[in-house]
Amino acid sequence: MTAALEVEGLDVRFGLRGRRGGPPRFVRAASEVDLTLHHGRLLALVGESGCGKSVLTEALTGLLPGNAETRGRAALRPEGLDLLTAPEPVLRDEVRGRRVGLVGQSAGTFLTPTRTIGTQLREAVRLLDGPEPAEVLAERAGLPAAALDMYPHELSGGTAQRAGLAAALAGDPAIVLADEPTAGLDRPLVDRTTDLLVDLARDGKAVLLITHDLRAVRRIAAEGPVDLAVMYASRIVESGPAAEVFARPWHPYTRGLLGALPDEGFVPVPGHPPELSDLPSGCPFRPRCGSTACTDDPALVHHGDRAVACHPAVPA
Numbered sequence: 001m002t003a004a005l006e007v008e009g010l011d012v013r014f015g016l017r018g019r020r021g022g023p024p025r026f027v028r029a030a031s032e033v034d035l036t037l038h039h040g041r042l043l044a045l046v047g048e049s050g051c052g053k054s055v056l057t058e059a060l061t062g063l064l065p066g067n068a069e070t071r072g073r074a075a076l077r078p079e080g081l082d083l084l085t086a087p088e089p090v091l092r093d094e095v096r097g098r099r100v101g102l103v104g105q106s107a108g109t110f111l112t113p114t115r116t117i118g119t120q121l122r123e124a125v126r127l128l129d130g131p132e133p134a135e136v137l138a139e140r141a142g143l144p145a146a147a148l149d150m151y152p153h154e155l156s157g158g159t160a161q162r163a164g165l166a167a168a169l170a171g172d173p174a175i176v177l178a179d180e181p182t183a184g185l186d187r188p189l190v191d192r193t194t195d196l197l198v199d200l201a202r203d204g205k206a207v208l209l210i211t212h213d214l215r216a217v218r219r220i221a222a223e224g225p226v227d228l229a230v231m232y233a234s235r236i237v238e239s240g241p242a243a244e245v246f247a248r249p250w251h252p253y254t255r256g257l258l259g260a261l262p263d264e265g266f267v268p269v270p271g272h273p274p275e276l277s278d279l280p281s282g283c284p285f286r287p288r289c290g291s292t293a294c295t296d297d298p299a300l301v302h303h304g305d306r307a308v309a310c311h312p313a314v315p316a
């Protein structure tokens, strides 16, 4: 497997306005995050709302707000350009759209309302020196040819999402970051969109899919080149080939998320995640975990192609 992007020890924290004279306060939105996107594979990043998933894509595209501070490294391969420290003109002119494509939630809302989809796609191709005409991009994104002559308000939610995906592919980026691309879509459209993302991975792209929808990930994991990373309270707590993690989840939080699926018992994970502005020391999952064998060391440790931040959880 060839790495397209290697993230090591990524910390993102946001400064909060504290009481005058009081200690500085921070939200820790990403803590010591290690993850690698590989050409030809899709990495699904899952976790409860507010655990830091979107902040990761913002950090990787230079789109964090002004009160953010980052540490660590996010090296674009092969040459190693660090996305965390690259100057904004480099990110704007060489990275966003050309090497890293971004598909957001409600991607269609990024389209200009007064111009047809075809006009906007052709312009994106021209500006990004894209190798494929708008018609081919539309086909790859599953967008019907007739949609090219339509205006954004004439598209259904699913078609608008595919138009956004086509636009993200205009510069033929090797990496595609999709942040909740299936939010608000019905089940057949969720399946269609996730299948398209798996197809992009099969074509050699490195795809990051951020989602709440574990059921959708389980479906594509059954046959696709799919890895899974589970995030909890700003940390990656488990990762590995998705089919293996679904078959044998190690971390109690991953087991809890799977147990909350409708056909797996529908039992929510008890309790609530901690405030990211007041993270406990040691394992952040401890208050919600039934284990009595804790070592209180939450570092993510690799075991072959899997990794887990819960040492008692690893089978002997």
Ligand SMILES: Nc1ncnc2c1ncn2[C@@H]1O[C@H](COP(=O)(O)OP(=O)(O)OP(=O)(O)O)[C@@H](O)[C@H]1O
Pocket (backbone or CB within 6 Å): 014, 015, 027, 028, 029, 047, 048, 049, 050, 051, 052, 053, 054, 055, 056, 065, 067, 276
């Ligand atoms: N500019 C900011 N200042 C302070 N805190 C912020 C800022 N932006 C985000 N956060 C906090 O960072 C944390 C992570 O946010 P993020 O949007 O990445 O969560 P998420 O896992 O993507 O959630 P969701 O699935 O609901 O989108 C949240 O607690 C959020 O409130």
